[in-house]
Amino acid sequence: MAVIRLTREFSFEMAHALEGYDGLCRHIHGHSYKLFVTVSGTPSTDPSSSRYGMVMDFGDLKQIVNELIVDRYDHALVLRQTPENAGLLERVREKWERVYLVDSQPTCEQMIDQFARQIASALPEGVQLAELKLYETEKSHATWRAEDNIPL
Ligand SMILES: [Zn+2]
Numbered sequence: 001m002a003v004i005r006l007t008r009e010f011s012f013e014m015a016h017a018l019e020g021y022d023g024l025c026r027h028i029h030g031h032s033y034k035l036f037v038t039v040s041g042t043p044s045t046d047p048s049s050s051r052y053g054m055v056m057d058f059g060d061l062k063q064i065v066n067e068l069i070v071d072r073y074d075h076a077l078v079l080r081q082t083p084e085n086a087g088l089l090e091r092v093r094e095k096w097e098r099v100y101l102v103d104s105q106p107t108c109e110q111m112i113d114q115f116a117r118q119i120a121s122a123l124p125e126g127v128q129l130a131e132l133k134l135y136e137t138e139k140s141h142a143t144w145r146a147e148d149n150i151p152l
Contacts, residue, residue, distance in 0.1 A: 005130050033073075072098075078102060081103060115132055115144075
């Protein structure tokens with residue numbers, strides 16, 4: 001049986017700011033992110049399995065990505081913590097629960113790298129993460145591919 005790729009689309013609204021960036025993106029602003037998750041594997045050939053004929057149940061993929069990514073980042077604010085803004089950001093976090101402080105810059109590149117690690121480790125046995133595409137705008141997106149990142 002051939003190796004098949006499955007893709008499911010997700011979306012979430014998230015705000016961020018690029019601390020120290022020389023441009024408009026240093027201000028807090030939001031994006032309507034789109035995330036395309038592609039997995040690969042061989043469809044089950046076991047007629048007694050509830051996943052017979054499937055690489056993976058789309059519903060299972062939906063549940064994994066919603067739990068790890070969408071439920072966490074939808075309507076969230078992600079900011080890079082620096083020694084200078086640490087106190088200020090802690091105060092902000094006291095008021096709004098979906099404020100995440102990270103050590104790295106919350107760019108498309110950093111986010112997709114983190115998402116890939118999280119999703120890859122949650123997939124069922126025999127199913128690999130093949131590709132992620134994260135659209136920050138309609139015209140701009142980052143791509144993560146398994147073949148570019150071995151080992152993960
Ligand atoms: Zn942005």
